Amino acid sequence: MKIIEHLDRAKNKELLCSYEIVPPPRGRSVQDIIDIVEALQPYNPPWIDVTSHAAGAFYNEKADGSIERKVFKKRPGTIGICGIIQNRFNIDTCVHLLSLGFTKEETEDALIELNFLGIHNVLALRGDAPNYNKKIDTGRHTNNYAIDLVRQIDGIKKGEYISDISGARPLDFCTGVAGYPEKHFEAPNMKFDIQMLKAKVDAGAEYITTQMFFDNEKYFSFVKECRDAGITVPIIPGIKIIKSVRQLASIPKHFYVDFPNEFVDEVMSNQDHVKDIGLEWAIKQCEGLADFGVPCLHFYIMNDTESVIKVVKKFR
Numbered sequence: 001m002k003i004i005e006h007l008d009r010a011k012n013k014e015l016l017c018s019y020e021i022v023p024p025p026r027g028r029s030v031q032d033i034i035d036i037v038e039a040l041q042p043y044n045p046p047w048i049d050v051t052s053h054a055a056g057a058f059y060n061e062k063a064d065g066s067i068e069r070k071v072f073k074k075r076p077g078t079i080g081i082c083g084i085i086q087n088r089f090n091i092d093t094c095v096h097l098l099s100l101g102f103t104k105e106e107t108e109d110a111l112i113e114l115n116f117l118g119i120h121n122v123l124a125l126r127g128d129a130p131n132y133n134k135k136i137d138t139g140r141h142t143n144n145y146a147i148d149l150v151r152q153i154d155g156i157k158k159g160e161y162i163s164d165i166s167g168a169r170p171l172d173f174c175t176g177v178a179g180y181p182e183k184h185f186e187a188p189n190m191k192f193d194i195q196m197l198k199a200k201v202d203a204g205a206e207y208i209t210t211q212m213f214f215d216n217e218k219y220f221s222f223v224k225e226c227r228d229a230g231i232t233v234p235i236i237p238g239i240k241i242i243k244s245v246r247q248l249a250s251i252p253k254h255f256y257v258d259f260p261n262e263f264v265d266e267v268m269s270n271q272d273h274v275k276d277i278g279l280e281w282a283i284k285q286c287e288g289l290a291d292f293g294v295p296c297l298h299f300y301i302m303n304d305t306e307s308v309i310k311v312v313k314k315f316r
Contacts (some may be wrong), residue, residue: 001047001092001205001245002092002174002206003046003047003092003094003108003121003174003176003238003246004174004234005010005174006046006047006062006092006206006208006296007093007207007220007234007236007296009124010046010294010295010296013054014295015171015290015296015297015315016046016295016296016297016299017043017045017046017296017299017312017315018045018046018047018048018049018236018299019040019298019299019301019308020046020048020049020050020051020295020298020299020300020301021033021036021037021049021050021051021127021302022050022051022231022240022302022303023050023051023052023081023302024079029170030077030080030081030084033081033084033085034036034084034088035229035314036301036303036305038089039182039309039310040304040305040309041091042091043309043312043313045127046091046092047091047092047093047094047121047122048085048091048092048093048094048227048276049093049094049096049209050078050081050085050093050095050096051078051096052095052097052098052127054076054094059134059261061302061303061304062279064244065242065243065244065245065247065248066118066244066246066250067247067250067251067254067302068246068250074153074293077097077115078095078096079095079110079117080128080242082094082095082114082117082119083117083119086117086118086119086137087117087118090287091121092121093121094120094121094122094123094176095110095114095119095121095122095123095163096122096123096125097110097111097122097123097124097125097149097153098126098127098143098149098186099124099125099126099127099141099143099146099148099149100126100127100142100143100144102129102143103141103142104141104142104143104152104162105141105163105218107143107149107152108152108156108161108162111153111156111173112165114173115171115173115181115236117174117187119174120172120173120174121174122173122174122175123175123176123177123178123209124150124153124176124177124200124205125144125146125149125177126145129142134238141162142146146177146178146200147199147200147203147294150175150177150200150203150204150205150257151203151204153175153204154174154175154203154204156170156171156173157170157171157172157173157204158170162185165293167209169261173204174206174207175204175205175206176205176206176207176208176209177201177205177207177208177209178198178208178209178210178211179197179208179209179210179211179222179226180210180211180212180222181210181213181218181219181221181222181236182211182213182218182256182257182258184196184256185256190225191221191225194225194226194229194231195229195293197226197229197231198226198229198230198231201231201233202229203235206233207234207235207236208226208233208234208235208236209235209236209238209240209252209257210222210235210236210237210238210298211252211256211257212240212255212257212300213237213238213257213258214240214242214257214258214259214263214281214285215258215260216285216288216289216292217295219289220238220255220292222235223235234295234311235294236238236294236295236296236298237296237297237298238298239282239285239286239288239297239298239299239300239311240282240299240300241272241279241282241299241304241307241308241311242263242267242277242282243274243275243304244269244274244280244306245268245271245274248264248267248268258276263277263281275307278307279307279310283311283314284309285316286311286314287314290315291292297315299311299312
């Protein structure tokens with residue numbers, strides 16, 4: 001099923017909980033992913049997102065709870081991982097497709113492969129700027145922004161291909177994009193950021209998944225501004241559970257988000273109980289979001305399946 005179909009079916013029913021996982025570093029086994037999915041399976045995930053990193057930007061949650069950014073020169077097997085999850089566990093997957101670091105021809109090939117595997121959900125992102133100079137052959141093209149990627153996907157949905165493919169037919173995808181309740185760090189202001197988001201929706205995006213946030217009021221305000229701007233698609237809130245003091249520094253550094261004063265004060269005053277504080281804060285966030293009527297809660301797992309399951313149990 002498409003993500004938009006899952007969201008439509010869930011209206012006025014049980015709150016959905018979806019998840020986002022990161023491909024393991026090079027040299028690790030896909031068993032790492034299988035273990036995560038097996039842990040989540042009893043909680044009936046409607047879909048699981050799998051991230052992609054063109055330049056090898058890899059966010060790793062260390063044993064002490066901090067988040068570090070590692071760099072690899074090789075793209076992880078995002079499509080292969082999605083194929084395993086969807087066809088082994090019968091759980092829909094959403095592939096993160098990036099504009100930067102890939103040509104339009106490579107994107108077209110990826111979409112054709114996804115269709116072959118029966119995967120029809122994609123999240124269109126600009127992605128991190130490549131940390132190396134990738135040479136592009138003359139005559140080949142790139143998508144400079146996420147909106148360009150959305151337009152390419154929308155074109156393929158209409159049967160418009162770059163390559164001359166004999167017998168090619170339109171491919172059926174559900175396209176999502178990212179939203180930023182605290183503004184994308186490169187946008188001059190929130191109004192401009194939402195205008196760019198609306199342009200992506202107008203270009204074919206069918207839903208929005210937000211960056212993680214820790215203050216529900218910022219999400220509520222973001223949704224209102226989106227609706228006022230004419231954005232009507234579902235806006236799925238992204239949730240991250242804090243489990244270490246170090247994350248108070250590493251998360252703002254990498255994801256450009258703020259922590260509420262109340263939360264920081266509580267963590268710094270009770271550092272030995274940060275895991276419990278993080279869990280309670282996430283549960284309180286999710287309860288507030290559920291009362292607001294969100295269509296789904298989207299959990300950024302990284303490698304912290306245990307904490308996520310503890311929160312999800314409150315809603316299952």
